[in-house]
Amino acid sequence: MEWLNDMALFVEVVKAKGFRRAAEATGVPNSSVSRRISDLEKSVGLRLLHRTTRKIELTEAGQIYYERCRRIVDEARLAHEQLGEMLAQPSGVLRASLPVDFASIFLAPLIVEFARLYPGISFEFDLTPRKVDLVTEPYDVAIRMGEPEDSALIARRLASLPGQLYASPRYLAQFGTPQDPTELSQHECIGFPKSGLWTLHKDDETRQVQVGGRFVLNSVGMIRRLALLDVGIILMPREVVAEDIGRGLLQPVLSDWQGSAVPVYALTETRLLPAKTQKFIDFLRERFEARVKA
Incomplete structure (x- = not known):
């Protein structure tokens, strides 16, 4: 059943987007890769790939x-x-593909702990803002904050992180500390695009507050940095700013109120996971749950 090996080689060619890179990844000579895929096409009776000088495409x-x-x-x-x-x-x-700021601020020590537990695993991380394609790119897992957009992927919820309000001591000394959510409309609030309405919860009570400010941006790290520079109030999961709180650079505002929880997911292309990936996902879920209970 030689064609079973050729099927596996075909999968590698598609993932690598070319014969040469597939040959490098598998150790099979480039000429053999091309010949075996041609033989596979003959055996199934259909052309599987469009070949050009620059790339291959699936029929x-x-x-x-x-x-x-x-x-x-x-x-x-x-x-x-x-x-x-x-x-x-x-x-x-x-x-793995990881959220840039969340990974460097919060996930880094967890990854180090995981690496010590499993010395046989090495790591390759993508921390660029782009969303990698788990189907066509060679990534085992992507960690994402927020509800998944691609329903074709397998999503495993790791945690839900409630947002809380923070500001620098110098900002609060200069502009005062809000005593009620309605007072947020009188302050500089730093947020994401289209997030001018903050929803806050306290026990069974929910308030929606219209907020605004001079800075609107789509980077968690930059929002955090602006808060540290005394620009305004932010709504952020505690895990993202825990180090700043510990050093006294940020402090809670309206600590009885919480923002809506931000879900954290592990996304994979398939339910059939290699041991290294399954262990990593299970480890993160356990650590998240332990922090929530702490």
Whole structure:
């Protein structure tokens, strides 16, 4: 059943977006990769790839075939790994896409702890603002804040982080400390685009407050930085600013009130996960739950 190996090679070619990179990833000579994919096309009786000098593209039949082959290859790999776990700890390279600011501020110490628990795993992280394509790019998992947009991906909720209000001591000394949510409309509030209405909760009471300010932006790190520079009040999960609070650079405002919880998800392309990925997701979920209970 030689064609089973060719199916796995076909999956690698599609993921690598080319014969040369697939050859480098698998260690199979480039000429052999091309020949084996041609043989596979002959065996199924349909062209699977459009080839140009610059790239390859899936035909309609190739797209259908790729989805089936990918599932078969994933199941075979998982069966192999699950048996391997009986003899050794998870190993390999864990490729993950992480939110830039949340990762550097909050996830970094958790990742270090995880790395100490599993010395056989090495790491490759993407911390750019772009959203990686888990289907076509070689990433095992993406950690995302907010509700998932792509329903085709498998989403596993790790935590829900309530937002809280913070400002620098110097800002509050200069402009005063709000005593009621309605007073926020009189302050500089730093937020994301289209977030001019903040929803706050206290026990069973909910308030919606219209807020505004001179700074509106889409970067958690920059919002945090502006608050540290005494520009205004922010609504942010405590986990993002915990270090600043500990150093006295930010302090809670209206501490009895909380913003709506921000969900954190682990996104994967498939439910069939290698041990390294499953362990990483389980570890993060356990640590998040422990922090919530603390």
